[in-house]
Amino acid sequence: MLTNYLQSHKAASSESILEGTGLIHGYMHYPIGSRSLRELWELRSEIRRWRPDLLVYLTEPRGRFKTVRDVLFFWLCGIRNVIGAPLRRDIQEPRQLDGKRKYESEASRLVRSIGELGDGRENDPASWDLSLNAREFRTADRTLSNWPGAKRFCSASVGTKADTKDWGVDNWRALFDRVSRFDPDLGLVLVGAPDEATSSDYVSSGWRGPILNICGRVNPRESAAIIARSIAFLGHDSGPMHLAAAVGVPCIAVFSARNKPGVWFPYGTENRILYHQTECFGCQLVTCEIHQKKCIRSITVDEVYAVTLELLRGRGG
Numbered sequence: 001m002l003t004n005y006l007q008s009h010k011a012a013s014s015e016s017i018l019e020g021t022g023l024i025h026g027y028m029h030y031p032i033g034s035r036s037l038r039e040l041w042e043l044r045s046e047i048r049r050w051r052p053d054l055l056v057y058l059t060e061p062r063g064r065f066k067t068v069r070d071v072l073f074f075w076l077c078g079i080r081n082v083i084g085a086p087l088r089r090d091i092q093e094p095r096q097l098d099g100k101r102k103y104e105s106e107a108s109r110l111v112r113s114i115g116e117l118g119d120g121r122e123n124d125p126a127s128w129d130l131s132l133n134a135r136e137f138r139t140a141d142r143t144l145s146n147w148p149g150a151k152r153f154c155s156a157s158v159g160t161k162a163d164t165k166d167w168g169v170d171n172w173r174a175l176f177d178r179v180s181r182f183d184p185d186l187g188l189v190l191v192g193a194p195d196e197a198t199s200s201d202y203v204s205s206g207w208r209g210p211i212l213n214i215c216g217r218v219n220p221r222e223s224a225a226i227i228a229r230s231i232a233f234l235g236h237d238s239g240p241m242h243l244a245a246a247v248g249v250p251c252i253a254v255f256s257a258r259n260k261p262g263v264w265f266p267y268g269t270e271n272r273i274l275y276h277q278t279e280c281f282g283c284q285l286v287t288c289e290i291h292q293k294k295c296i297r298s299i300t301v302d303e304v305y306a307v308t309l310e311l312l313r314g315r316g317g
Contacts, residue, residue, distance in 0.1 A: 002047075004032035011161060012220045012239055019221065021131045040073075047077040056117070057084035058110055061092045084114040094263050101277060102262040109263075128246045128267055132225050140225035143218060149187020149210030154179075154312075155230035155249070156188060157240035158203050159196035159215075162286045165236050167254045167296055169203050174301045175234075177206035179308055184208040186312075189230060190215060191223045191240050231315045234308065241266050250315075252308050257281035257295035258288075272307035274299045 001024045003014045018024050028050075030043050055074050061067075064087065071085050086092045091113045094103040111120030121127045144150040158172045180186065187210040190200035194216025204211050218226065224243040227233060233244035234252045237259075244251050245266035253266060255275040260282045265273055278295040288294075 001026070002028045002030065005029050016220045017130075020133050020136075021129075044073070044077050047074075047079070052077075052079055054081045054083065055079045056114060057082055057086075058114070060106065061086050061109075064092065067092075083116060084110070086113055094260060097262065103260040104262065105265060105267075106263050107267070122267075125248065130221065130224055130243075130246050132221060132228070132247070136221050136225045139218065139222045140229060143214060143222075143226060144189075144212070144229060147187070147210060147212050149189070149212065150229070151187075152185070153187030153189055153210070153212075153230050155227040155233045155240075155244065156190050156200075157192045157196070157233075157235040157238055158190070158199060159192040159240075160236040160238050162256075162258070164256045164258045164283075164285050164288050164293055165238070165296065166293075167236060167299065169199050171301055171304075172203040173206060175304050175308070176204055178301070178305050179312075180206065180208040182309060183312065187212070189213075189226060191218075191227065192216070232308075232311055237264055245271070250311060252304065252311060254296065254299055254304060256293065258283055258285055270311070272311055274304055274307070 001014060001018075006013055014024070015027060028043070028046060031039055034040065057070070067085050067087055071082055071087075074082060091109070094106065094109050096103055105122070107122045111122050114120070156176075158169065160166050176188065180188075188204055188207050190204060190211070190213045192200060192215040197213055197215035200213050200215050204213070214223070214226070220239065220243065223240065224247050227240070227244045227249055228247035230244075230249055232252060233241065233249050235241050235254070237253060237255045241251050241253050245268050248268070250268065250270035250272070251266045252272045253274065255261075255265070255273060257276060257278050257280070261275050261277055265271070276295050276298045278291070278298070280291055281295065
């Protein structure tokens with residue numbers, strides 16, 4: 001697998017997610033956005049030494065020019081067979097679904113792009129299996145042992161890499177306070193990066209039940225094993241949200257409109273998605289200065305609380 005070096009301390013590496021799945025047997029890394037001829041030549045030399053004969057291209061669409069540039073680079077690396085490069089317009093963008101205000105997921109678009117390899121089975125739960133191992137579940141059980149909320153708890157993550165996807169700590173704090181008043185015995189486990197521990201303490205300060213803040217204390221796969229023990233996940237459009245979906249935990253997810261609706265929604269049918277489609281949806285912005293994040297700021301605590309109660313009641317709340 002050819003993957004970029006991490007650009008954010010909040011991001012999880014491909015290795016940390018895919019380790020143990022049997023899908024990947026080795027990694028090569030490159031500096032994202034590099035214009036250094038020396039770095040690109042070294043990468044080309046490393047790929048040529050390995051002598052691959054097939055490349056499966058699995059990236060977000062970045063425009064036809066960049067895709068052609070990538071294909072030419074890999075051609076110079078000696079790879080003549082490339083599958084999945086989105087050169088056709090139909091592959092470059094997610095399809096709109098049946099005239100509805102929703103688009104196909106990025107997973108579905110990628111499956112279409114590599115269709116010649118066979119059925120991707122993106123709707124099969126087994127295709128999302130992280131193959132968590134016994135050691136990772138033992139770590140989860142050890143982390144939860146002797147914690148009074150272990151029998152029934154929600155998992156949550158309030159961090160995000162992009163400011164446009166941040167609903168705001170005061171909103172999360174108000175939500176958690178109301179959820180906890182509804183069910184004072186319900187536990188809460190907060191997961192995320194080390195520098196999210198303080199904000200996680202703040203948003204959970206009004207929680208009445210047992211609280212466990214494990215931000216930065218476990219790796220992503222161990223986090224997934226802990227999330228798998230929860231009855232629901234609450235959070236932003238984020239990595240932990242997708243981990244929750246992969247282990248079959250229903251998500252209450254607050255989305256900005258920086259992406260088209262549906263493209264990065266979590267896998268599964270029990271999720272509750274909060275998404276307001278403003279006229280500027282699909283902007284792809286990391287920071288929003290003109291509209292001040294009106295898409296995600298327009299989502300109210302009342303809205304999120306209502307769908308949270310609906311989900312919790314359906315799961316014995």
